Amino acid sequence: MTLINGNGSPNRIQTDPLPTGPGGWPRQYDGRVPPVAGADDWVLVTEEPLPVAEALDWAVLPSCGAVVTFCGTVRDHSEGRDGIVALEYECYREHATPRLAAVAESARSRFPELGRIALLHRVGELQLREVSVVVVASAPHRAEAFDAARHCIDTLKATVPIWKRERWAGGSDWASCAHELHEASDVSR
Amino acid sequence: MPLLRVFGPARDAAGTAGEQFPGADVGAVLDAACERYGPGFADVLRRSAVWLNGEPATRAHAVGDDDEVAVLPPVSGG
Numbered sequence: 001m002t003l004i005n006g007n008g009s010p011n012r013i014q015t016d017p018l019p020t021g022p023g024g025w026p027r028q029y030d031g032r033v034p035p036v037a038g039a040d041d042w043v044l045v046t047e048e049p050l051p052v053a054e055a056l057d058w059a060v061l062p063s064c065g066a067v068v069t070f071c072g073t074v075r076d077h078s079e080g081r082d083g084i085v086a087l088e089y090e091c092y093r094e095h096a097t098p099r100l101a102a103v104a105e106s107a108r109s110r111f112p113e114l115g116r117i118a119l120l121h122r123v124g125e126l127q128l129r130e131v132s133v134v135v136v137a138s139a140p141h142r143a144e145a146f147d148a149a150r151h152c153i154d155t156l157k158a159t160v161p162i163w164k165r166e167r168w169a170g171g172s173d174w175a176s177c178a179h180e181l182h183e184a185s186d187v188s189r
Numbered sequence: 190m191p192l193l194r195v196f197g198p199a200r201d202a203a204g205t206a207g208e209q210f211p212g213a214d215v216g217a218v219l220d221a222a223c224e225r226y227g228p229g230f231a232d233v234l235r236r237s238a239v240w241l242n243g244e245p246a247t248r249a250h251a252v253g254d255d256d257e258v259a260v261l262p263p264v265s266g267g
Contacts, residue, residue, distance in 0.1 A: 072267050089266070090196065090197065091196075092194070092196055092259060092261065094243065095240075095243045098243070121266060121267070133267045153267055156266060156267050157265075158264070159264075160267075161261055161264060161266075162266025162267070163197035163198075163262065163265050164265045164266065165197075174198050175265040177265065178262070178264060179263055180236075180238070181238040181261050181263065
């Protein structure tokens with residue numbers, strides 16, 4: 001790993017080129033698109049637009065009668081700030097997907113009937129209305145699917161090392177609504 | 190020397206994504222970073238989580254050349 005200077009922009013850590021998986025699919029950032037064959041948890045951090053429809057299609061199993069999809073999208077305001085035009089997400093790359101996997105694990109221990117779980121997060125710069133995060137949860141019945149999806153997004157927001165910066169005309173700053181970082185196993189409902 | 194990585198507001202305060210600092214434990218690395226980066230960084234550090242190799246750590250944790258200490262301000266993913 002080499003630390004490089006970015007000509008006045010914040011320093012970036014230079015990383016190695018991303019490898020491809022066995023099927024030739026690019027390992028876009030961390031995680032795989034599509035997910036590992038046979039797996040029931042799909043976690044992904046990527047700079048590419050999120051595969052929402054693919055995640056929904058992947059999550060439905062014959063044993064599941066309910067699938068809930070939550071998408072977080074870029075909004076034009078936050079507390080005390082109007083006119084937001086873009087968000088920029090950064091993450092602690094090496095530990096973001098393991099922490100997403102921990103969120104999925106916490107959901108499975110709380111909701112043992114779950115079928116499949118997808119937790120997908122985009123990083124980099126996003127414009128208004130773009131999807132920043134996707135949670136998909138499938139289960140035999142809707143109560144668990146809804147509850148698990150809510151648990152997943154709430155836990156993700158408190159446990160995954162990702163930070164967002166809000167940009168507006170004439171300025172930018174880190175999101176003021178931020179959570180002290182916890183472990184997924186410590187987050188209670 | 191162990192590597193210190195800083196994120197979000199900590200990165201802004203430090204003016205860098207991270208660098209190596211001497212130290213036998215997490216506390217020494219953090220103290221060296223505060224010495225170099227100043228009180229603004231120290232303020233952010235006070236409200237940040239600290240990880241060693243991806244796990245929560247205390248100042249007393251020993252560190253070596255292959256270790257990575259990270260300063261993680263309150264998160265805002267999702």
